[in-house]
Amino acid sequence: MDKLKKANDYIEKNKVDYKELPEFHVAPQVGWINDPNGFSYYEGMVHLFYQFHPYSKEWGPMHWGHCVSSDLIKWEYYPVALAPDMKYDMDGCFSGSAIETDEGHMLVYTGVTHEENDGKKNEYQNQCVALGDGKSYKKIENNPAINGEIMPQNFSREHFRDPKVWKEDDGYYLVVGNKTNDGKPQVVLFHSKDMYDWRYVSVLAEDVTGKYGTMWECPDFFEINGQYILIASPQDMCADDEFHNGNNSVYFIGNYDRDMHKFDYNKVYALDDGIDFYAPQTTLMPDGRRVMIGWMQSWDSNIRPFKQKWSCMMTIPREIKLIDGRIIQNPVREIKKYYTDSINYVEQTVEGECSFPKINGRVLDMTVEIKDGDYDEFKINFAKNDKFSSSIIYDKSKNEIEINRLYSGMNRDTIGTRKVKVRYPKQSLKLRVIFDKYSVEIFVNDGSQVLSMTYYTPVEADEISFECNNTAVINIEKHGISVR
Numbered sequence: 001m002d003k004l005k006k007a008n009d010y011i012e013k014n015k016v017d018y019k020e021l022p023e024f025h026v027a028p029q030v031g032w033i034n035d036p037n038g039f040s041y042y043e044g045m046v047h048l049f050y051q052f053h054p055y056s057k058e059w060g061p062m063h064w065g066h067c068v069s070s071d072l073i074k075w076e077y078y079p080v081a082l083a084p085d086m087k088y089d090m091d092g093c094f095s096g097s098a099i100e101t102d103e104g105h106m107l108v109y110t111g112v113t114h115e116e117n118d119g120k121k122n123e124y125q126n127q128c129v130a131l132g133d134g135k136s137y138k139k140i141e142n143n144p145a146i147n148g149e150i151m152p153q154n155f156s157r158e159h160f161r162d163p164k165v166w167k168e169d170d171g172y173y174l175v176v177g178n179k180t181n182d183g184k185p186q187v188v189l190f191h192s193k194d195m196y197d198w199r200y201v202s203v204l205a206e207d208v209t210g211k212y213g214t215m216w217e218c219p220d221f222f223e224i225n226g227q228y229i230l231i232a233s234p235q236d237m238c239a240d241d242e243f244h245n246g247n248n249s250v251y252f253i254g255n256y257d258r259d260m261h262k263f264d265y266n267k268v269y270a271l272d273d274g275i276d277f278y279a280p281q282t283t284l285m286p287d288g289r290r291v292m293i294g295w296m297q298s299w300d301s302n303i304r305p306f307k308q309k310w311s312c313m314m315t316i317p318r319e320i321k322l323i324d325g326r327i328i329q330n331p332v333r334e335i336k337k338y339y340t341d342s343i344n345y346v347e348q349t350v351e352g353e354c355s356f357p358k359i360n361g362r363v364l365d366m367t368v369e370i371k372d373g374d375y376d377e378f379k380i381n382f383a384k385n386d387k388f389s390s391s392i393i394y395d396k397s398k399n400e401i402e403i404n405r406l407y408s409g410m411n412r413d414t415i416g417t418r419k420v421k422v423r424y425p426k427q428s429l430k431l432r433v434i435f436d437k438y439s440v441e442i443f444v445n446d447g448s449q450v451l452s453m454t455y456y457t458p459v460e461a462d463e464i465s466f467e468c469n470n471t472a473v474i475n476i477e478k479h480g481i482s483v484r
């Protein structure tokens with residue numbers, strides 16, 4: 001049976017009404033999604049693929065879902081691009097990337113297989129290529145284009161995944177996440193003149209300290225404002241400074257020695273301080289902006305809303321810049337095209353708990369600036385009614401910000417709250433908050449820090465309130481968002 005057709009037919013029959021989905025965050029029409037893949041610009045459109053299991057709300061044999069947009073906010077679903085239908089990828093088409101070439105739109109992904117040797121079932125991950133026209137894709141003849149066999153002996157064949165490709169003057173390069181057989185994470189570099197024949201180049205980066213987990217998933221390597229950045233999602237990290245237990249998404253800043261093909265980093269930071277963020281990928285837009293999108297979920301906090309037929313979503317695409325040695329993230333500016341019902345409040349005093357006319361809803365871009373006040377703790381409560389509520393809590397004396405979904409109405413065994421330092425405090429605290437039905441992304445002080453969190457509170461709970469002990473003086477700028 002044609003697995004692509006089977007997946008597309010299934011989606012057509014089972015997809016939910018679009019009104020059930022987030023307004024402008026990419027989510028599956030049915031089934032499960034994880035990492036963003038193949039985030040790229042091709043023939044005038046932005047393409048976003050994603051890890052996709054259409055048949056259930058659980059992770060399963062991975063396909064590549066596909067959607068396109070002209071402005072990064074309003075997305076249209078395209079047919080599934082890849083299904084695990086070849087000998088070399090029959091256990092999954094794992095994460096990867098895409099690039100525009102003279103031949104067309106090329107996808108590079110990890111093909112997963114299992115083979116029995118010496119009485120043991122081993123997993124193998126190899127890199128594969130597919131070529132398409134922006135809508136349908138064909139896997140090339142000589143797959144797997146990169147067989148893990150060509151790597152040095154001590155490199156894992158089982159943990160060799162998530163290729164990210166880019167072009168330079170002398171051809172194509174790609175980085176892949178890998179680890180040594182004795183458990184050290186590394187990113188390996190390959191080169192090709194034509195996207196078909198690849199040679200192993202070097203270990204681009206590694207961890208010799210043991211601090212950054214066991215395997216770096218979804219690496220992404222690029223130059224921004226004259227500096228090199230490696231983004232990765234390390235598994236199994238131990239809490240330390242900016243990092244929490246388990247899977248994190250981080251960026252390394254450093255120098256790239258082009259002759260040795262070696263990246264030496266000297267700084268490592270967290271990309272998102274919320275609960276739900278993993279496996280981000282960036283792309284370069286024709287106007288020079290570097291835009292990042294992440295999976296707004298994580299393996300450490302697995303949410304399966306009971307009533308839905310779909311599970312998980314992406315973040316809003318975020319423009320990133322490197323300013324004063326840190327990545328600054330802000331929602332792509334195209335969001336402004338879709339503003340409705342805008343309203344401003346200036347220098348309002350909050351005493352106890354209060355709300356403001358027309359400041360409510362579940363799909364909003366709202367900026368709250370806490371200008372002044374003798375409060376210790378300030379709260380924004382949202383997705384709220386008499387039963388449910390989630391909150392952003394700012395503790396002024398400790399200079400900490402917390403997101404909290406303990407009363408959001410979710411099932412058990414999810415992480416309920418996370419609290420972090422406000423890293424770049426200013427005179428006043430500015431919180432730009434993007435709400436989209438089931439998610440909140442908080443851009444603190446002009447994007448110097450971001451916290452992302454999902455919650456599956458019934459959408460009827462749409463009140464927003466502001467709360468503090470003593471008094472606070474705030475400005476509010478609110479825009480509804482409507483893309484349909």
Ligand code: FRU
Nearest residue numbers: 035051094095161217218279
């Ligand atoms: C990251 C990841 C990738 C892998 C994919 C499988 O979330 O584990 O390393 O390619 O998900 O779906």
